[in-house]
Amino acid sequence: MNVHAVRTIYMYELARAWRTLFQSVVSPVISTSLYFVVFGAAIGSRITEVDGVAYGAFIVPGLIMLMLLTQSVSNAAFAIYFPKFNGTIYELLSAPVSSFEIVLGYVGAAATKSVILGLIILATASFFVPLQIAHPLWMVVFLVLTAVTFSLLGFIIGIWADGFEKLQFIPLLIITPLAFLGGTFYSIDMLPPAWQTVTLFNPVVYLISGFRWSFYGLTDVSILASLVTVSAFLAACLAAVWWIFRTGYRLKA
Amino acid sequence: MDDGTAVLRDTDTGAGTVAEAAPQPDRASQRPGSALHITGLNKRYDSGFRALEDVDLDIRHGEIFALLGPNGAGKTTLISIVCGLVTASGGTVAVDGHDIEREFRAARSRIGLVPQELATDAFAKVHATVTYSRGLFGKPPSPAIVERVLRDLSLWDKRDERLMNLSGGMKRRVMIAKALVHEPRILFLDEPTAGVDVELRREMWELVRRLRDDGVTIILTTHYIEEAEEMADRVGVISQGRIIVVEHTTELMRQLGRKQLTLHLQHALEAVPPSLHAFGLELSGGGRELTYTYDDTSDRAHIPELLRALDAAGIVFRDLHTQQSSLEDIFVRLVRDSNP
Ligand SMILES: Nc1ncnc2c1ncn2[C@@H]1O[C@H](COP(=O)(O)OP(=O)(O)OP(=O)(O)O)[C@@H](O)[C@H]1O
Ligand SMILES: [Mg+2]
Numbered sequence: 001m002n003v004h005a006v007r008t009i010y011m012y013e014l015a016r017a018w019r020t021l022f023q024s025v026v027s028p029v030i031s032t033s034l035y036f037v038v039f040g041a042a043i044g045s046r047i048t049e050v051d052g053v054a055y056g057a058f059i060v061p062g063l064i065m066l067m068l069l070t071q072s073v074s075n076a077a078f079a080i081y082f083p084k085f086n087g088t089i090y091e092l093l094s095a096p097v098s099s100f101e102i103v104l105g106y107v108g109a110a111a112t113k114s115v116i117l118g119l120i121i122l123a124t125a126s127f128f129v130p131l132q133i134a135h136p137l138w139m140v141v142f143l144v145l146t147a148v149t150f151s152l153l154g155f156i157i158g159i160w161a162d163g164f165e166k167l168q169f170i171p172l173l174i175i176t177p178l179a180f181l182g183g184t185f186y187s188i189d190m191l192p193p194a195w196q197t198v199t200l201f202n203p204v205v206y207l208i209s210g211f212r213w214s215f216y217g218l219t220d221v222s223i224l225a226s227l228v229t230v231s232a233f234l235a236a237c238l239a240a241v242w243w244i245f246r247t248g249y250r251l252k253a
Numbered sequence: 254m255d256d257g258t259a260v261l262r263d264t265d266t267g268a269g270t271v272a273e274a275a276p277q278p279d280r281a282s283q284r285p286g287s288a289l290h291i292t293g294l295n296k297r298y299d300s301g302f303r304a305l306e307d308v309d310l311d312i313r314h315g316e317i318f319a320l321l322g323p324n325g326a327g328k329t330t331l332i333s334i335v336c337g338l339v340t341a342s343g344g345t346v347a348v349d350g351h352d353i354e355r356e357f358r359a360a361r362s363r364i365g366l367v368p369q370e371l372a373t374d375a376f377a378k379v380h381a382t383v384t385y386s387r388g389l390f391g392k393p394p395s396p397a398i399v400e401r402v403l404r405d406l407s408l409w410d411k412r413d414e415r416l417m418n419l420s421g422g423m424k425r426r427v428m429i430a431k432a433l434v435h436e437p438r439i440l441f442l443d444e445p446t447a448g449v450d451v452e453l454r455r456e457m458w459e460l461v462r463r464l465r466d467d468g469v470t471i472i473l474t475t476h477y478i479e480e481a482e483e484m485a486d487r488v489g490v491i492s493q494g495r496i497i498v499v500e501h502t503t504e505l506m507r508q509l510g511r512k513q514l515t516l517h518l519q520h521a522l523e524a525v526p527p528s529l530h531a532f533g534l535e536l537s538g539g540g541r542e543l544t545y546t547y548d549d550t551s552d553r554a555h556i557p558e559l560l561r562a563l564d565a566a567g568i569v570f571r572d573l574h575t576q577q578s579s580l581e582d583i584f585v586r587l588v589r590d591s592n593p
Contacts, residue, residue, distance in 0.1 A: 012385050
C-alpha cells in the first residue's frame with residue numbers, strides 16, 4: 001500500500017477545498033439557511049407539526065441529506081474531472097498507485113468535505129430550531145455512509161463526464177429531484193397512496209428516513225431497509241469503480 | 254538481444270547492411286540487464302489505427318537514448334505505454350527487470366515522465382505541486398530534495414507563484430521538476446525542447462548531462478536533430494509505428510553520413526572531362542563548381558586520386574570545402590528507404 005500517495009492525494013484535495021472555501025462551504029450554508037427561512041419559517045408557520053415534531057426541526061435531517069448528496073456528488077465528480085480536463089491526470093496514471101489507493105484518496109477527501117459540511121449545516125440549523133438527536137452514533141454512521149457512497153457516485157460521474165454539461169447534468173437532473181422527492185420537506189404518508197408506492201422506488205427516501213430516525217426516532221420506512229439500501233448502493237458504486245479501473249474506461253486509450 | 258547491433262537497410266550510399274557495430278567507447282554504466290526492455294510491442298487504438306507494430310527495444314542503464322521520428326510515428330504512444338497512460342495491445346515491457354503490468358509499482362516508481370503537452374493545475378503553487386508529485390510516487394516528504402530540484406531548475410524564486418502566472422517555459426520547468434522530485438532512475442522527456450528558447454534549451458541539455466552523470470537513464474524524443482546528435486549515446490529511428498534502426502549516434506553518422514567535397518574552379522567547365530567520369534562528379538554553379546559525393550567510410554582513399562586526376566586534366570581550383578550529411582539527412586533517407 002502506497003500510504004504516502006493516499007495521504008498526498010487526500011491532503012491535496014482538502015487543500016483545494018480550502019482554496020475554494022467560499023464555493024465549498026459558504027454557499028451551501030447560505031442556501032440551507034434560505035431553505036429554513038422559506039420552508040421552516042414561512043410554510044412551517046402553517047404546518048406547525050409532522051408526527052409530533054415541529055416542522056422546522058422535521059426538515060433538518062432532510063436538508064442535511066439534500067446538501068450531503070449534491071455536494072458529495074459534485075465535489076468528487078469535479079475532483080477527478082479536473083485533472084482529466086487539464087491533462088494532469090497523466091501523473092496519476094503514471095504513478096505507482098493502485099486504483100484502490102486513488103479512490104481512497106479522492107473519495108476519502110470528498111467524503112470528508114461532505115461530512116464536515118453536514119456538521120456545519122447541522123450547527124447552522126441549531127440557530128433556527130431546537131434540535132434533538134436521539135441516536136448520535138447512528139446519525140454519524142448514516143452521515144459517513146451516505147457521504148462515502150455519493151462521493152463514489154460522483155467519482156464515477158467525473159470519470160464518465162467528457163464535458164462540463166455532463167458534469168452538472170447528473171447532480172442537477174437526477175440527484176436534486178430525487179432528494180426533493182425523497183421526503184425532505186414532508187413525511188411520505190402525507191402523500192396519496194399511489195404516490196407513496198412510487199416513492200418507495202426512490203433510494204433517497206430510505207436515506208432521509210434512516211437519517212431522520214437517528215434524530216427523532218421516526219421513520220417512513222424501516223431502519224433496516226434504509227441500511228440495506230445504502231449498503232446496496234455503496235456496493236453498486238464500488239463495482240462500477242472496480243470495472244472502470246480494470247478496463248481503463250475513459251482513462252486510458 | 255544484443256542492442257549493440259542494429260539492422261540497417263541498404264541505402265543509396267552503398268553503405269550496405271551493418272553486420273556488427275564497432276565497439277564504442279561506452280559512456281553508459283556497466284550495470285547488467287537493461288533499463289528498459291521492450292519486446293513485440295503492439296498498439297492498436299480503438300479507432301483501429303495501428304500506432305505501433307512489433308517494436309523491440311533495449312535501453313541500457315545510464316545511457317541517453319534519442320527516439321527520432323516524424324509526426325505521428327508513434328513516439329508518444331511508445332512512451333505512454335511504458336508509463337502506464339496507454340494500454341498495449343500486445344507485447345511486453347520491463348523497466349529495470351520489472352514487468353509494467355505485474356510489477357507496476359516497482360516499474361513506475363523508477364520512472365519520471367515529462368509529457369509532450371504542457372499539463373498543469375493552473376491554481377496550484379509551484380512548491381505545492383512539486384511536493385505533491387513526490388508524495389504521489391510514494392516517497393516520504395523531503396523539503397531538502399524539493400528545494401534542490403527547484404533550485405536546479407531555477408524555480409526557487411517562483412516557488413510561491415501560482416502556475417497560471419508562469420510563462421510557458423517556466424511551466425515546462427515545473428513539469429520537469431515534478432518528474433525529477435521522486436528521484437527516478439529512468440527519465441522520459443517527450444520533446445523536451447519543443448517551443449523552448451535557446452537559453453532554456455541549453456540549460457536543459459546541461460541538466461540532462463548532469464542527470465546522466467548521476468546514472469539516470471534518459472529517453473528523449475525530439476524533432477531537433479542537432480539535439481540527438483549532440484546529446485544521445487544512441488539513436489532509434491521510428492516511422493509508422495516501426496523501429497527502423499537503432500544505432501550509436503557516432504556510428505550512425507559514420508555509416509550513413511555522406512560527405513560531399515565541393516571544388517570551386519578557377520575557370521568554368523563546359524562538361525566533366527572523360528578522364529574524370531569514374532568519380533561520378535557533378536558540375537554546377539555555371540560550370541564553376543565540381544561536387545564529389547563519397548561515403549565517409551570506404552571512399553576516402555579516392556580523394557588523392559581525384560586531386561591527381563584534376564591536376565592531370567589541367568583543372569585549377571581556388572577553393573574547396575567538404576560537408577557531412579546531418580542526422581536529419583540520414584533520417585529522411587532512412588524513412589524514405591523503409592517506405593518504398
Ligand atoms: N487516442 C488515440 N486514438 C487514436 N489514434 C491515436 C490516439 N493517439 C494517437 N493516435 C495516433 O497514433 C499515431 C501515433 O501518435 P503519437 O502521438 O504516438 O505520435 P508521435 O510520434 O508522438 O508524433 P509527434 O511527433 O507529432 O508527437 C498518430 O497517427 C496518432 O494520430
Ligand atoms: Mg508525440
